Amino acid sequence: SSELTQDPAVSVALGQTVRITCQGDSLRDFYASWYQQKPGQAPVLVTYGENNRPSGIPDRFSGSTSGDTASLTITGAQADDEADYYCNSRASSANHNYVFGTGTKVTVL
Amino acid sequence: EVQLVQSGAEVKKPGDSLKISCQGSGYRFSTNWIGWVRQKPGKGLEWMGIIHPVDSDARYSPSFQGQVTISVDKSVNTAFLQWSSLRASDTGMYYCARRRGCSPDEAFDIWGQGTMLIVTS
Numbered sequence: 001s002s003e004l005t006q007d008p009a010v011s012v013a014l015g016q017t018v019r020i021t022c023q024g025d026s027l028r029d030f031y032a033s034w035y036q037q038k039p040g041q042a043p044v045l046v047t048y049g050e051n052n053r054p055s056g057i058p059d060r061f062s063g064s065t066s067g068d069t070a071s072l073t074i075t076g077a078q079a080d081d082e083a084d085y086y087c088n089s090r091a092s093s094a095n096h097n098y099v100f101g102t103g104t105k106v107t108v109l
Numbered sequence: 110e111v112q113l114v115q116s117g118a119e120v121k122k123p124g125d126s127l128k129i130s131c132q133g134s135g136y137r138f139s140t141n142w143i144g145w146v147r148q149k150p151g152k153g154l155e156w157m158g159i160i161h162p163v164d165s166d167a168r169y170s171p172s173f174q175g176q177v178t179i180s181v182d183k184s185v186n187t188a189f190l191q192w193s194s195l196r197a198s199d200t201g202m203y204y205c206a207r208r209r210g211c212s213p214d215e216a217f218d219i220w221g222q223g224t225m226l227i228v229t230s
Contacts, residue, residue, distance in 0.1 A: 033216035035154070042204055042223055043146075043154065048216030086154050090212070096142065096159050096168045103153040 002026055002091035004101035011107040012077045022070045022087030022101045030090040032070035032101075034063055038083045046085075047072060074106070082108045111135035113143075113205050113221035120227045121195050128191035129224045131205030138186035139163050142208040144217060145179060145190050149201040159208065160188060195228045202226075 004024040012018035022032055033048035045054050047063035060075045070089070074081055087101035116130045131143060144159040158169040162183045169179070180189045188205055203224045206217035 031213045035217070037154075042220040043206075043217075044220070045216050045218045048218075049210075049214035052214060054218055084153075088154075088156070088217070090215075091156075091170075097170055098144070098156045098159070099170075100146075100154040100156055 002097075002099045004032075004087055004089065004099055006085075006087060006101040006104045008102070009105040009107065011109055012074070013109050014079065015076055017073065017075045018077055018106065020072045020074075020085050020104045020106065022072075023068055024089070024099070024101075025068055026089050026091055026099065027065060027068050027070050031065060032063065032087040032089045034061075034070075034072045035086045035088065036081075036083045037086065043086065077106075077108050079108050082106060111207075111219055113207060113219055115203075115205060115221040115224045118225040118227075120229065123194075123196055123228055123230055125195050125228075126191070126193050127195060127226070128189050129203060129226070130187050130189050131221050132185070132187045133207065134186065136207075139183055143181065143188040144206045144208060145177075145188075146204045146206060147173075147201050148204065148223075152201075154204075157190070157203075162186075162188070195226075197228050197230075200226060200228050 035043035037043040046061045051063045085104045091097040091099045139162045145157040147155045157173045160167040160179045162181045167179045178191045205221040207219040209218040
């Protein structure tokens with residue numbers, strides 16, 4: 001299966017840590033990349049590969065993988081981190097096809 | 110500045126044809142695959158397909174194969190997404206995105222601002 005499943009919503013207290021998970025068979029073969037999307041804006045890449053961040057992304061964002069589950073952790077969540085988060089990975093090794101996760105709404109309390 | 114700039118919003122009728130664009134600048138356009146993503150109102154991101162600017166090698170999600178055509182004109186650093194006959198269900202925001210790197214470090218690092226498409230009779 002090429003589906004990636006995420007919890008629909010999570011909440012975190014300001015300054016605390018939250019982990020968002022993404023589960024799917026393709027994650028056994030491919031790393032996930034993670035995207036933050038705020039209302040009315042295009043997605044922004046926050047982590048990719050084993051645990052890489054593009055320039056300009058705060059180091060409170062980190063990625064990891066174990067088996068068929070990828071995780072995005074926000075350590076010391078800020079109000080500005082309230083957004084939708086999507087994982088993405090290749091769907092299979094046979095071609096350049098990809099799949100997005102179902103998305104997680106993060107609320108910072 | 111590295112950027113992808115998409116064409117403007119469209120309002121079309123069912124059965125109309127349409128071609129929207131995504132122009133890259135600030136980098137060597139021919140070196141990166143360009144992908145297309147749909148987002149229906151209030152919904153999540155859906156992967157549509159991807160194209161390489163050098164040889165126009167296009168790959169499609171099974172969900173979109175036969176429904177859209179992805180093309181590129183490398184002479185003007187522009188990728189395109191087109192429909193031959195629009196449906197109301199095509200309404201949504203369409204994003205293009207640049208793929209950086211190769212597996213295992215590939216990701217979509219630059220995104221266009223999006224093109225809103227409304228299909229209504």
